[in-house]
Amino acid sequence: MHARTEAPAEAAPSWTGEIFSILQRFDVRQVPYVPDAGHSDLIKRVLASSTMRGIPLTTEEEGVALLVGAWAGGQRGALLMQSSGVGNCINMLSLTQIFRFPFLTLVTMRGEWGEFNPWQVPMGSSTQAIFELSGIKVLRASHPVEVSEVVEAAAGQAYNALTPTAVLLSQRLIGAKVFVK
Amino acid sequence: MSRTNLLDRREVTAALLRDRKDAIAIGGLGASTYDIAAAGDHDRNLYLWGAMGGAVMMGLGMALAQPDTPVVVITGDGEMLMGMGSLATVALQKPGNLSIVVLDNEAYGETGGQVSHTSATTDLVGVARACGIADSRGLDTMAEIEALAIRLQDVSAGPRFASVKIDPANLERVLSHRDGIFILNRLRGALGFKPI
Ligand SMILES: Cc1ncc(C[n+]2csc(CCOP(=O)(O)OP(=O)(O)O)c2C)c(N)n1
Ligand SMILES: [Mg+2]
Numbered sequence: 001m002h003a004r005t006e007a008p009a010e011a012a013p014s015w016t017g018e019i020f021s022i023l024q025r026f027d028v029r030q031v032p033y034v035p036d037a038g039h040s041d042l043i044k045r046v047l048a049s050s051t052m053r054g055i056p057l058t059t060e061e062e063g064v065a066l067l068v069g070a071w072a073g074g075q076r077g078a079l080l081m082q083s084s085g086v087g088n089c090i091n092m093l094s095l096t097q098i099f100r101f102p103f104l105t106l107v108t109m110r111g112e113w114g115e116f117n118p119w120q121v122p123m124g125s126s127t128q129a130i131f132e133l134s135g136i137k138v139l140r141a142s143h144p145v146e147v148s149e150v151v152e153a154a155a156g157q158a159y160n161a162l163t164p165t166a167v168l169l170s171q172r173l174i175g176a177k178v179f180v181k
Numbered sequence: 182m183s184r185t186n187l188l189d190r191r192e193v194t195a196a197l198l199r200d201r202k203d204a205i206a207i208g209g210l211g212a213s214t215y216d217i218a219a220a221g222d223h224d225r226n227l228y229l230w231g232a233m234g235g236a237v238m239m240g241l242g243m244a245l246a247q248p249d250t251p252v253v254v255i256t257g258d259g260e261m262l263m264g265m266g267s268l269a270t271v272a273l274q275k276p277g278n279l280s281i282v283v284l285d286n287e288a289y290g291e292t293g294g295q296v297s298h299t300s301a302t303t304d305l306v307g308v309a310r311a312c313g314i315a316d317s318r319g320l321d322t323m324a325e326i327e328a329l330a331i332r333l334q335d336v337s338a339g340p341r342f343a344s345v346k347i348d349p350a351n352l353e354r355v356l357s358h359r360d361g362i363f364i365l366n367r368l369r370g371a372l373g374f375k376p377i
Contacts, residue, residue: 029246030242030245030246053245053274055241055245055270055273055274056270056273057266057270058266058267058269058270059266061234061235062235062238062264062266062267062270063238064235065232065234065235065236065238065239065242065264065267066238066239066241066242067242068235068239068242068365069207069238069239069240069241069242069243069244069245069246070242070243070245070246071242071365071369072227072239072242072243072246072365072368072369072372073242073243073244073245073246073247073250073372074246074247074369074372074373074374075242075245075246077242091231091232091233092232092235094231094232095232095235095361098231098232098361098362099361099362099365100361100362100365101365160377162377
């Protein structure tokens with residue numbers, strides 16, 4: 001067995017703070033998530049926030065159902081997950097059509113752009129198509145400078161036009177995870 | 182895990198909702214939704230016809246958004262088995278106003294009565310308790326159901342979980358509304374939210 005050491009922690013990228021500010025401005029209150037390394041800084045900010053409630057899930061589909069209840073009760077939410085989690089959500093994604101509620105999810109991509117782990121590739125390759133087949137609009141951010149305008153547009157159309165939207169935060173943006181022996 | 186003196190699901194549901202006041206009721210797909218419809222249509226009912234495994238999480242989102250309003254999820258054993266992880270998620274959030282009631286006929290009644298895991302090995306009360314919902318009970322009598330109907334109005338002492346072993350007889354379907362957009366917006370309207 002190889003002992004695993006994480007690559008040295010880098011400073012959190014500035015775009016995660018920009019995402020947090022946008023969620024705050026849109027009055028997002030419930031933020032369900034299954035952790036992903038690419039979301040770790042945003043999750044920290046959410047858990048430290050006094051207006052947002054970070055809600056750890058056991059599986060991502062729980063988050064889709066949670067956001068229905070939140071909206072029925074008058075609160076906006078956003079689901080944080082990695083691309084593999086999208087596969088866990090598929091049946092629950094029907095709820096975006098059944099209830100036409102403001103669904104926003106921010107998905108950190110794996111399985112692309114220099115991926116090391118083959119197990120991430122199949123779901124990463126079908127993530128966008130699954131959303132589109134499920135009637136969910138997909139916007140993508142691949143460079144730090146475009147993150148805030150993409151997330152802003154996604155939040156705008158999700159909350160103002162009840163258009164279910166997924167933002168794919170590409171692996172190029174986040175950086176391929178480094179596995180060191 | 183089979184017991185005798187099984188309760189009638191319609192009587193149980195009617196008793197839970199009779200003096201509901203402002204309580205919001207969420208029904209798992211299939212028979213539980215028919216039971217809630219049979220107890221009387223209501224602006225604060227959220228009927229599910231799908232999303233199997235999602236009823237408790239909808240209850241959690243609602244309970245967190247409306248902490249002063251009692252929220253009761255009434256669902257089947259099959260639906261609960263599919264969303265068992267959500268009991269762990271609920272326990273972590275500790276919503277005082279959320280009650281979860283499983284109408285356990287030890288079967289997938291809606292799909293032909295195939296036996297479920299609760300008929301043989303799985304103890305859902307034990308699962309809920311082990312997930313961290315301290316107030317988890319198996320209820321056997323209508324007196325206990327009546328007591329739960331009162332307790333679920335207490336929005337500070339939850340979350341609570343109850344499993345009720347019910348008569349497995351398939352009852353006549355009482356069809357609720359099934360247009361989700363109507364059901365959701367009617368509920369939002371009852372809570373004072375305007376359409377966008
Ligand atoms: C994801 C999914 N799998 C299977 C079904 C088929 N199905 C509909 S209702 C149901 C069983 C419900 O059983 P339970 O929750 O115990 O309700 P009961 O009718 O026994 O009260 C199943 C399996 C479905 N609708 N969705
Ligand atoms: Mg059943």
